[in-house]
Each structure stands twice: as structure tokens, then as C-alpha cells.
Amino acid sequence: MSLYARFAAAIDVVLDTLEAEGALPAGLNRASIAVEPPRDASHGDLATNAAMVLAKPAKTNPRALAALIQPKLAEMPGVTAVEIAGPGFLNLRLDPEQWRDEMRTIFAEGADYGRSTQGNAVRVNVEYVSANPTGPMHMGHCRGAVVGDALASLLEYAGHPVTREYYVNDAGSQVETLGRSAHLRYREALGETVTIPEGLYPGDYLKPVGAMLAAEYGDRYVGAAEAEWLPLFRARTVAAMMDMIRADLALLGIKHDVFSSEAKVQSDGKVVAAIDKLRADGLIYEGVLEAPKGEAADDWEPVEMTLFRATKFGDDSDRPVRKADGAYTYFGNDLAYHAQKAETADLLVDIWGADHGGTVKRVQAAVQALTAGRVPLDIKLVQMVRLLRDGEPVKMSKRSGSFVTLADVVEEVGRDVVRFTMLTRRADAQMDFDFAKVVEASKENPVFYVQYAHARIRSLGRKAVEAGIDVTAPADLRKLDAEELALVRLPAQFPRIIEAAAATREPHRVAFYLADLAGAFHALWNRGNDDPERRFLLVNDTETTLARLSLANAVGQIVRNGLAVMGVAAAEEMH
Known part of the structure; x- marks a missing residue:
């Protein structure tokens, strides 16, 4: 158990005692009680808001309540003083051995230090x-991919069973267009000179698909009617594109557990079932929406559609699930897909591009209605990345075929640089990805600075071995001075950071924390630049070296x- 968790549990015992003594009413909600580092380190080692809450x-x-808690906290092992501050905060000062014990806990738990049961086995999709x-x-997809994958790992580390899901939009006009584009490349592969008309996908990435189709079918579909070949070419091309997408994601170390098909959601009757359920609950009706605000009356024609009462769940207006011609809207398909996900999850998290922000309320309303509020839906909006080269924006356009692919970027700067950089800002904040800056060897580049800290530590271990020091020998941690021991406060916060980041579903907090930790380590390391006796490696002082190591x-x-x-x-060395 980490230091913060241990003292949180001890404070719980103190409050139980006060309840038993009648000094505190029983059954009070303690969920908001926190144990955290004071904002000012001079105020102590730990602080709690228990009395305030x-x-x-x-x-x-x-x-007055703090005065009742104070003496009992002062009796706790490892506590040297407890002070009441401000309106009722309690600041605790700890025996230095508490921090040395936390170092031992880090070594004992290793890769599991920071792992939490906070998730309480709540299943997250x-x-x-x-x-x-x-x-x-392409790079327009990259940030959401990294944020989603890191969030899934974070939630697993915090104790949630997690399903990573990809929704394949394989229904609708865009895949019809894809099938027609592949047919042109198929004809090209058979020797025909083709011109890609406006509205089709012109990228060279479809040439291998055309060659595959030509090798398999020969000229069977060259002059055939579209109805004969379009369903086949659409399906085969979507499958080829998904293989390409999986390969691209693998370059970033990203794998999904489930690939759900929009077309299958429709063919399995999930849309009909979801709408029927909402209708049975009185949440579906036939009606006409009001004219959009600001739209001239002669530009708008009232049309009766099948509508979902989204306003009952906080949306700005009711939403169509089926159009007048009987076709389901994208929202109609989407609500059915979310109902499908909710069958096997206790919490849904969607990572969307910021351009989809206008549909957040309606989908959340649908999930609330379909699950009777049992399964919350959290939607994280991710801003686009502006890709820069030599200070100039790099234009990306899938339709023109001149976009910069994710594979191009990973090949140039490396997977780890791409992943870390995508998490150096909040997901909903704008981001520039500058090819020069993301590989810059400076403390202004958090990717480099964190990796350099780890490489420095690994190098230190190797140099200690080269100097003849037995690095496996037990270290006397009492050899650490006050400034060195103070550094332990940051590693000790890692379990708190994990739980807070998981609770808010913000993986960038981990990147921010690592940058702070690396900065503190480098600052301590740099003491040795002015005073050789403060270096981590002292060949003539094995005990101090082992403690610092x-x-x-x-x-x-x-x-x-x-x-x-x-x-x-983590980098083992820097080149």
C-alpha cells in the first residue's frame, strides 16, 4: 500500500474512533476527503481536508472538528507533528523514515507500484x-488514437476491465464511393487509362486493391452493370482498407479488441430494436421539427419524420432517427450501436474529433434513455493536430490524395515520440506537431527530457558497475540528505496521479506528472556540476553512492x- 493510501486509511480509523466516542455523527459521507501534498512544502508532508468536508x-x-482530529493524528506512527491551518486544514509532518519506507515499497512493487483497485471491476468500453x-x-486520426489507447491502459491500471473498440462505418455513401473508386483502379490494373473524376478517392493507396481485384476476377466486371459489382467491390475494398488501418495502428502499438460493423448493426435489426424500445417507453413519435434558427422560411420545408424525445434528457431539440423516405439517420444507427455496447459494459467512453461536438448531447440522451441511466456515456473531444514542417503547415486532404500518413510520421520521428507528444496537452486543446521540436534535445521538449532522465539513470547504474561498485548490495537510505529525500515525495505521488487521471479520464495528466518528475530529478543531478561531492556517483564513497543510486x-x-x-x-540510452 502506498504512503498516501496508508495515511488515508489511518485517517479513516481516526474518524471511526470519533464516531464511536460520539464526537462525530455516524454515517457521514467521506468520499470527498483527500490526503494530498500541501501546496507549500514548508507546511508539512501531507495535508487532509477531513475537517473541512x-x-x-x-x-x-x-x-473545532480539526481540533478533535488533531491529537489522534498526532498519535499515529510516523507522524511527528500535526498543525491546523487556515479554516480547518490539517497538515502532517512525517518522520523521514516514512519516505525511506516508501522507496522500499516502490522497489518491492516494481511495475505494479501505482496499480489501483479504484475501478472496482467496473467494465469500461x-x-x-x-x-x-x-x-x-493520417495525422488527423493520430491524436484520438493515442488518447484512446492511453486512456484504455490507464483505466486498466486503475482496476477496470476494459474493452477497446473500433466502430467501422461501412454503411452509407462514403463506402459506395470507395467501391466505385476501387472499380476504376481495377480497370486501370487491367490496362485501361483512367481519370479519377471529382468526388471519388484519387489516392494511390487504392492501386494495390485494384490489382488484387483484377488478379482475382479478370475482366469479368469491366463492362458489367454497377449493381453487379458494387456490393462485392465495396465489401472487398472495405476489408482491404481495414487491414491497412490495422497495420497503421500497429505502428503506434495500438490494437483493438472489437471491430463493430455499422452495416451489421443494421442487418442484425439493432436499429429497429432500439427504436421499438424507445417507442414503447413513449420516447419516439412522428412529428415535424421547427425550422433551424436563422433559416429563411422559403428555404425550409416541414417534413414529418420519426423523432426521439431528446429534449427530455437535456438536449436542445428532439432528434430524427428515421427520415421521411424511411431511411434511418446516422443518429438512428448510432443510438443502436451504443445500445449494443451497453449490453456488455458499465461505462461507455467515446473519443471523438472536436468537429463532432454538436452531436454529444443527443447521443448521451439516447444512451441514458436506452439504459434507464444505468450506463453513463462520457465523450472526450479531441482537437485536431496542426502538422508543421519548417514552420509551415502541412496540408492534408484524403480526397486529393496528398495527405501525410501516420506511417510517414512514425517512420520519421519514431513511435514513442509520436505517442508521448500526443499526450503533452489536454485532448481538448489545440496542438502543433512540429517535426523539429518533437525531436529537439532540450528541456523544453518533454519527450526528450523524460526519456533523458531514464537514460541517465540507466547510465548511472552502468557506470557504477564499471567503477567496481556492487550495485546489488543493500543501500543505507539514511545516507540521503534532506534535499535528496525530499525528491521521494514526487515518486510517492504516482498512485494518486493514476487514480486522479483515471477518475477524470485524462491520460495527459500522466505525461504532465512525468515531466515534473524528470525536471526534479535533473535539478538534483545538476547539483554535482558545481559540487563534485553531490554527484550521484562517488567512487570513494560506496555507501552514499548506493543510497543515491x-x-x-x-x-x-x-x-x-x-x-x-x-x-x-523507456529509453535505455540516448544517442
Whole structure:
């Protein structure tokens, strides 16, 4: 158990005691009680808001309640002082041995340090990427792919069973267009000179598909009617595109557990079933929507459609699930797909591009209606990445065929750089991906700075062995000075960071934390630049070297654990 978890449990015992003594009412909600580092390190080692949280429901003053808690906390093993601060916060000062014990816990738990049971086995379905199967992955897809994959790993690390899902949009006009585009490449492969008309996909990535179809079918479908070949060419081309997409995602280390087909959702009757269920609940009706705001009356024609009462669940208007011609809307398909996911999950998380923000409320409303509120839907919007080269934006257009593929970028800068960079900002914040800056060897580049910290620690171990030091010998951690021991406070926060990031479903918090940890480690390392006696490796002082090496190894373990959650390999050396 980590230090913060241990003291949180101990504070719970103190509150139980106060309840038993009648000083605190029983049954108060303690969910908001936190144990965390004080904002100002000079105020102590740990702080708790227990008195602030419980005072109002206990009908007492926070400082008065803090005064009851204070002496009991002071009796806890490892606590040297407890102070009441401000309106009722409690600051704890710990015996230094508590931090040395935490280092031992890090070594004992290794790759599992920070792993949590917070998820309480709540099943989560994370759907991400879900790009239309009309071509290879490009950088417009990259950020959502990395955020979704890192979030899935984070939730697993925090104790959730996770299903990684990809929704294949293999129904609708875009795949019809794809099939027609492949037919042209098929004819080209048979020797015909073709011109790609406006509206079809012109990219060279369809040439191998055309060659495959030509080898398999010969000229059978060259002059055939479209109705004969389109269903076949559509299906075969979608399958080929999905193979390409899987291969592109594999370059980033991304794999999905489930690939769900939009066409299959329809053919299995899931859309009809979902709408029938909503109708039985009085949430479907035939009606006419109001004219869109700002649209001239003569530009709008009232049409009766099948509507879902989305306004009952907080949406701005009711939403059509079936058009006047009987075809289901994309929303109608989408609500059925989410109902399907909810059959095997307790929580749904969708990673969407920010351009889909306008549909968030309606889909959340549908999921709430279809599951009677049992399965929440959290939608994370991810802003696009602006790709820069030599300071100039790189244009991307799937239809023109002149886009920059994800494979191109991974080949140039490496998988780990791409993954880490995608997590260096909040998902909903704009991002520039500058080819020069992401590989820059400077502390302004968090990718480099974190990797350099780990490589430095590994190099330290190798140099210690070369100097004849037995690095397997036990270390006397009392040899660490106050500044060195203070560094342990950051690694000790890793379990808290994991739980907070998982609770908010924000994997970028792990990247931010690792950057702070790397910065603190480099700062401690740099002491030796001015004073040789403060270097980590002292050939003539084995005991101090072993203690400092242990400190470095504790930091290295946390860096590895955090990078593993992000899907990034820790660098063993830097070139």
C-alpha cells in the first residue's frame, strides 16, 4: 500500500474512533476527503481536508472538528507533528523514515507500484479511432488514437476491465464511393487509362486493391452493370482498407479488441430494436421539427419524420432517427450501436474529433434513455493536430490524395515520440506537431527530457558497475540528505496521479506528472556540476553512492511505470 493510501486509511480509523466516542455523527459521507501534498512544502508532508468536508454535515465548525482530529493524528506512527491551518486544514509532518519506507515499497512493487483497485471491476468500453475505412490512417486520426489507447491502459491500471473498440462505418455513401473508386483502379490494373473524376478517392493507396481485384476476377466486371459489382467491390475494398488501418495502428502499438460493423448493426435489426424500445417507453413519435434558427422560411420545408424525445434528457431539440423516405439517420444507427455496447459494459467512453461536438448531447440522451441511466456515456473531444514542417503547415486532404500518413510520421520521428507528444496537452486543446521540436534535445521538449532522465539513470547504474561498485548490495537510505529525500515525495505521488487521471479520464495528466518528475530529478543531478561531492556517483564513497543510486532507481521505476501506461518505451540510452 502506498504512503498516501496508508495515511488515508489511518485517517479513516481516526474518524471511526470519533464516531464511536460520539464526537462525530455516524454515517457521514467521506468520499470527498483527500490526503494530498500541501501546496507549500514548508507546511508539512501531507495535508487532509477531513475537517473541512465533515464539519457542515456534522453541524460544527471546521476548526473545532480539526481540533478533535488533531491529537489522534498526532498519535499515529510516523507522524511527528500535526498543525491546523487556515479554516480547518490539517497538515502532517512525517518522520523521514516514512519516505525511506516508501522507496522500499516502490522497489518491492516494481511495475505494479501505482496499480489501483479504484475501478472496482467496473467494465469500461472505450471506443476510439473509428475512422471511415476509406484510406490509410493520417495525422488527423493520430491524436484520438493515442488518447484512446492511453486512456484504455490507464483505466486498466486503475482496476477496470476494459474493452477497446473500433466502430467501422461501412454503411452509407462514403463506402459506395470507395467501391466505385476501387472499380476504376481495377480497370486501370487491367490496362485501361483512367481519370479519377471529382468526388471519388484519387489516392494511390487504392492501386494495390485494384490489382488484387483484377488478379482475382479478370475482366469479368469491366463492362458489367454497377449493381453487379458494387456490393462485392465495396465489401472487398472495405476489408482491404481495414487491414491497412490495422497495420497503421500497429505502428503506434495500438490494437483493438472489437471491430463493430455499422452495416451489421443494421442487418442484425439493432436499429429497429432500439427504436421499438424507445417507442414503447413513449420516447419516439412522428412529428415535424421547427425550422433551424436563422433559416429563411422559403428555404425550409416541414417534413414529418420519426423523432426521439431528446429534449427530455437535456438536449436542445428532439432528434430524427428515421427520415421521411424511411431511411434511418446516422443518429438512428448510432443510438443502436451504443445500445449494443451497453449490453456488455458499465461505462461507455467515446473519443471523438472536436468537429463532432454538436452531436454529444443527443447521443448521451439516447444512451441514458436506452439504459434507464444505468450506463453513463462520457465523450472526450479531441482537437485536431496542426502538422508543421519548417514552420509551415502541412496540408492534408484524403480526397486529393496528398495527405501525410501516420506511417510517414512514425517512420520519421519514431513511435514513442509520436505517442508521448500526443499526450503533452489536454485532448481538448489545440496542438502543433512540429517535426523539429518533437525531436529537439532540450528541456523544453518533454519527450526528450523524460526519456533523458531514464537514460541517465540507466547510465548511472552502468557506470557504477564499471567503477567496481556492487550495485546489488543493500543501500543505507539514511545516507540521503534532506534535499535528496525530499525528491521521494514526487515518486510517492504516482498512485494518486493514476487514480486522479483515471477518475477524470485524462491520460495527459500522466505525461504532465512525468515531466515534473524528470525536471526534479535533473535539478538534483545538476547539483554535482558545481559540487563534485553531490554527484550521484562517488567512487570513494560506496555507501552514499548506493543510497543515491537507489533514489535514482526509484525515480526510474516510476518513469517506466508512467511511460508504460502511455504506451511509450523507456529509453535505455540516448544517442
